[in-house]
Amino acid sequence: MSIRSSGKNHIIRGVILGALCSCVGLLALDKRLEVSAVQADIHMQPNIRSAVIATLSRGEVLILASSRKFKREWNYVYFPSPKNGTLRAGYVRDSSVTKLYQQTRSVSFSGNSDQGNKAARPEPAVGGVRWGMLSDDLIHLSGEPLRIEMRDGAKILSYKSRVMDRACRIEYTFFRDRLTRTRYIFTNEYAQKIRYIEEYLRINDFCTEKYGRPHQERKIWHDPVMKDDPNRWGQAVSLGQLSYQTLWQLDQTEIHLTMAGSDFGIALELLYSHLTSH
Numbered sequence: 001m002s003i004r005s006s007g008k009n010h011i012i013r014g015v016i017l018g019a020l021c022s023c024v025g026l027l028a029l030d031k032r033l034e035v036s037a038v039q040a041d042i043h044m045q046p047n048i049r050s051a052v053i054a055t056l057s058r059g060e061v062l063i064l065a066s067s068r069k070f071k072r073e074w075n076y077v078y079f080p081s082p083k084n085g086t087l088r089a090g091y092v093r094d095s096s097v098t099k100l101y102q103q104t105r106s107v108s109f110s111g112n113s114d115q116g117n118k119a120a121r122p123e124p125a126v127g128g129v130r131w132g133m134l135s136d137d138l139i140h141l142s143g144e145p146l147r148i149e150m151r152d153g154a155k156i157l158s159y160k161s162r163v164m165d166r167a168c169r170i171e172y173t174f175f176r177d178r179l180t181r182t183r184y185i186f187t188n189e190y191a192q193k194i195r196y197i198e199e200y201l202r203i204n205d206f207c208t209e210k211y212g213r214p215h216q217e218r219k220i221w222h223d224p225v226m227k228d229d230p231n232r233w234g235q236a237v238s239l240g241q242l243s244y245q246t247l248w249q250l251d252q253t254e255i256h257l258t259m260a261g262s263d264f265g266i267a268l269e270l271l272y273s274h275l276t277s278h
Contacts, residue, residue: 031064033075033097040097042090044230046074051228053090054081062097065089066201068208076201089194089230129182131252131274135174145172154180163270164206166199184270193234196266197244200259203270204246207257216247237261252276 035056043050056062062077070076074091081088129138135155139145145157155174162168166186173181186203190196208214223241226232236242243260256271 031067032100033062033064033077033092034100035060035062035092035096036098037096040092042077042079042088042092043074044090044228046070046076046091048093050091054079054088061100062092065198067205068201069094087192087194087231129172129179131179131276133179135172135177135179138172138179164203166203180274182272186268186270193238193266194231195234196237196259196261196268197234200244200257200268203268204257207246207248207255207270211248211250211255214246215249216245218245219243220245234266238264238266249275 035058038058040056040060041052042054042056044053045051056079060079062075062079065076065078068076070091073094075094075097076089077092078087078089129141135157138157142159145159147156147158149156149158153175155177157172157174159170159172160167161170163170163184163186167188169185169187171181171183171185172179173183186199188199190199204214204217220243221227221236221241222243223236223239226236226241233242237244237259238261240260240262244258246257248255252275254273254275256273257269258271259266259268261267
């Protein structure tokens with residue numbers, strides 16, 4: 001391949017990457033990394049022994065898919081395939097790339113965020129909603145719900161809202177007319193199933209910053225047929241082959257972030273449960 005041809009392909013991949021960011025909207029934060037090593041291997045898993053799915057040259061730009069570091073030194077990234085420009089996903093070592101964004105810290109809650117001090121983490125509360133409040137008090141605070149239903153002996157009030165700048169349905173559950181559970185059901189739909197995994201990672205990052213290190217994180221393969229192809233993991237979730245779970249435990253609250261699917265649909269939910277009411 002001539003130098004002119006190689007340079008042209010590099011420009012084309014850059015245009016594709018920019019188009020993906022602006023049109024598909026893969027990352028609202030648009031955080032990018034640039035390959036700073038002579039070459040950077042993109043691995044299927046965050047492991048140096050994992051299969052290499054692409055090798056990129058110095059100056060190539062990647063999209064950061066998660067602000068989390070995997071195994072302390074691996075970044076999960078999206079990149080246009082050098083062969084045909086299609087979007088692919090994989091892991092690259094931190095030592096091979098340079099950040100093209102300024103590191104910032106945004107905290108949207110009050111209180112001490114010291115992750116090493118469990119007692120200092122704020123208990124979940126949004127807009128004055130507190131554990132143990134009466135259903136009439138919630139209605140007075142939040143307005144008339146879209147729906148009120150009885151389910152397994154509990155009263156459930158449903159609202160439409162936006163949480164973390166995402167459309168969702170909120171279900172407040174009352175046992176003996178006391179608030180004991182709050183469920184956020186995210187309702188955005190995406191044609192590209194891999195977007196759901198990115199949304200899960202974003203919400204996971206938000207909760208980790210807010211509530212500290214998770215008590216448990218699980219990626220469960222119910223059918224490993226797509227396990228070796230990260231680009232198809234979103235599809236695997238939609239078929240019920242893969243699910244994600246993260247658990248945080250606070251003094252009074254247990255928080256579950258879950259993502260699972262079936263029949264090409266995916267459910268992404270964040271559940272807060274009052275521990276002392278169990």
